[in-house]
Amino acid sequence: MARNVATLQAPASGPIDRTTPSDARLRVTGSPPVLVLISEDPRVSHRANEALRIALGIVAGESPVTIVLGGPATRLLDEDTDGLVDGDDIAKFRAALRRLQVPFHVETAARPADADWNAEGHPIVPVTAADVAALVAQARRLLVF
């Protein structure tokens, strides 16, 4: 399967950071991240989960990823995933991202006030709309869902 991409070469690659703790994963550093911006509502659409899955897949590929949750996509951090489309998968992907220490950048204005929101204590980076614009400008690639 991979033969079709055997000729693909990254236009630029940075030095390898071999100091990553615990799981000794190697990350290519020095290159801007892939930005995955999610605003789909996981309560009504499977696409929020699919975006999370894709983000996790890119992280697993040793590429730096910034995940931004905007609007109703902040519900991806609801404690009770039963009310979310593909909720079981969302719980799994969240846990994997937490283990990999990948934070969620959360649009401040869209952050739910529910006490049980983000009950798992996933690392959060609050961002404003202006912050999101800056992240988009800095990103190497952009995936918007």
Added chain:
Amino acid sequence: MDVTGKKLGLMMSTAPEHSNLETVLGLAGAALDGGAGVYLYLIDDAVAAVEDPRLQALAGRGARLFVCAYGCQKRGLPLSEKATNCGLVVLTDVINGTDRFVALN
């Protein structure tokens, strides 16, 4: 703008009925016309488009066509022999290894 030898990566996640398919056809066709390589990854609802004759025509012109095997399995679709069935590792390769990457969601 000379795109000869450049690589264009495309990802489409929407169903074949969505206008994104037309956009993909236009971008990929123009890139091929200009001598660029095209790498198209179909994921999520777009896996249903894998055997669309227009996409197959692009493949016939040299575009590399990839389809998310997980997405096919989840939808009960058979794996197509007209594209490379693969996973997110290949998508990451397309994202990282192309000169330009456009995601149509």
